[in-house]
Amino acid sequence: MHTALERAAVPARAARAPHPRRAGFAVPAGSTPATSGASPAGAAPAAALAAAGATGSTATPAPSLAAQFAHDVLAGLARRRRSLPCRWLYDERGSALFEQILGLPEYYPAEAERAILQQAAEAIALAAGPHATVIELGSGSACKTPLLLGALDRPAAYVPVDLGEAVLAASAAQLAARFPGLPITPLQADFTRLAALPRRQGAGPRLLFFAGCTIGNFEPDDAEALLQRLARAAGEGALLVVGVDHTRDPALLVPAYDDSAGITAAFNLNLLVRINRELQGTFDPAAFRHFAQYDPTEQRVEMHLLSRRSQRVSVLGREFHFAAGEAIHTESAYKPSPFRFVAMAHRAGWKQKQLWVHGRSRFAVHVLQVAPWA
Numbered sequence: 001m002h003t004a005l006e007r008a009a010v011p012a013r014a015a016r017a018p019h020p021r022r023a024g025f026a027v028p029a030g031s032t033p034a035t036s037g038a039s040p041a042g043a044a045p046a047a048a049l050a051a052a053g054a055t056g057s058t059a060t061p062a063p064s065l066a067a068q069f070a071h072d073v074l075a076g077l078a079r080r081r082r083s084l085p086c087r088w089l090y091d092e093r094g095s096a097l098f099e100q101i102l103g104l105p106e107y108y109p110a111e112a113e114r115a116i117l118q119q120a121a122e123a124i125a126l127a128a129g130p131h132a133t134v135i136e137l138g139s140g141s142a143c144k145t146p147l148l149l150g151a152l153d154r155p156a157a158y159v160p161v162d163l164g165e166a167v168l169a170a171s172a173a174q175l176a177a178r179f180p181g182l183p184i185t186p187l188q189a190d191f192t193r194l195a196a197l198p199r200r201q202g203a204g205p206r207l208l209f210f211a212g213c214t215i216g217n218f219e220p221d222d223a224e225a226l227l228q229r230l231a232r233a234a235g236e237g238a239l240l241v242v243g244v245d246h247t248r249d250p251a252l253l254v255p256a257y258d259d260s261a262g263i264t265a266a267f268n269l270n271l272l273v274r275i276n277r278e279l280q281g282t283f284d285p286a287a288f289r290h291f292a293q294y295d296p297t298e299q300r301v302e303m304h305l306l307s308r309r310s311q312r313v314s315v316l317g318r319e320f321h322f323a324a325g326e327a328i329h330t331e332s333a334y335k336p337s338p339f340r341f342v343a344m345a346h347r348a349g350w351k352q353k354q355l356w357v358h359g360r361s362r363f364a365v366h367v368l369q370v371a372p373w374a
């Protein structure tokens with residue numbers, strides 16, 4: 001397999017960005033995407049933020065998770081073009097299936113990002129300098145984190161932020177064994193809803209690590225708003241190491257989201273099982289099929305569940321009729337051009353410092369820094 005890595009020339013600094021809009025660090029309900037490998041939970045309790053040394057001590061109050069799920073499902077199924085937010089794919093079974101997806105031969109982003117970090121970690125570490133506080137957003141199993149932590153010059157602390165309690169504990173224990181002496185303070189939270197970012201633990205900058213192209217699961221406006229909130233909360237000089245998939249080749253993209261072993265199909269269909277369990281749904285998962293397609297105009301891969309026949313389904317006592325072939329859109333994975341992504345990051349208050357592109361797939365790791373004007 002061709003795994004050439006290209007260090008792309010960083011485009012000349014674009015014209016000064018318009019001053020980003022003032023934005024808080026809370027995200028409106030319903031605009032959160034899936035977090036990598038984690039089952040969603042509510043916003044972090046204030047105590048959790050304080051324990052992790054966050055600069056603020058409050059989180060945005062949110063309706064209970066069950067209420068959010070019920071709302072999203074009833075509203076999403078009632079739409080003319082039915083759709084469900086992809087964050088709900090990650091219950092316990094969905095998270096386990098997603099971990100399996102990461103190991104699939106067709107799912108190139110995982111391997112491409114690993115290859116990039118293996119080769120680029122030293123240069124990223126040089127950009128960060130000594131004593132960085134590493135904050136990993138949606139850390140999941142944190143399987144690529146050692147590549148970064150191992151290269152950094154005396155990192156001051158590592159703060160994994162994730163919704164899954166068990167996955168946080170497991171990854172923190174593994175990393176503690178691997179990096180004895182490194183302060184590790186897991187933060188169980190939805191990183192899109194943090195009222196503030198964890199405090200810097202040393203003289204170095206905050207280094208935000210957002211792996212796995214999860215940014216692509218946000219709608220572009222939401223991605224930009226998130227980047228903007230992160231820039232404001234992280235402060236001048238902070239770095240963001242973010243995986244972004246720029247692949248345009250349908251021959252790579254479609255199998256990555258519709259693998260031959262059927263794991264992604266099971267991951268998608270599991271959403272119906274979850275609705276049945278948690279919302280008194282009557283879906284017959286066998287009466288739906290997984291479908292993935294690449295839309296080059298939107299620059300995104302879409303996952304859908306297609307009704308195999310005309311059927312009625314009820315959720316929380318509400319009836320929905322599906323025509324044969326009718327779709328529920330369950331996930332978008334945006335694959336923006338590098339130019340489009342960098343322009344968005346720039347509007348959000350980040351300047352590009354490094355860009356690493358995987359030769360075959362065009363998966364990339366961008367190293368961004370909060371611009372002085374943000």
Ligand code: AVI
Pocket residue numbers: 034035036037101109212213214215216217256257264331332333
């Ligand atoms: C979590 N996220 C980055 C994955 C992706 O590639 O968009 C989710 C996924 N869906 C299907 N396969 C993987």
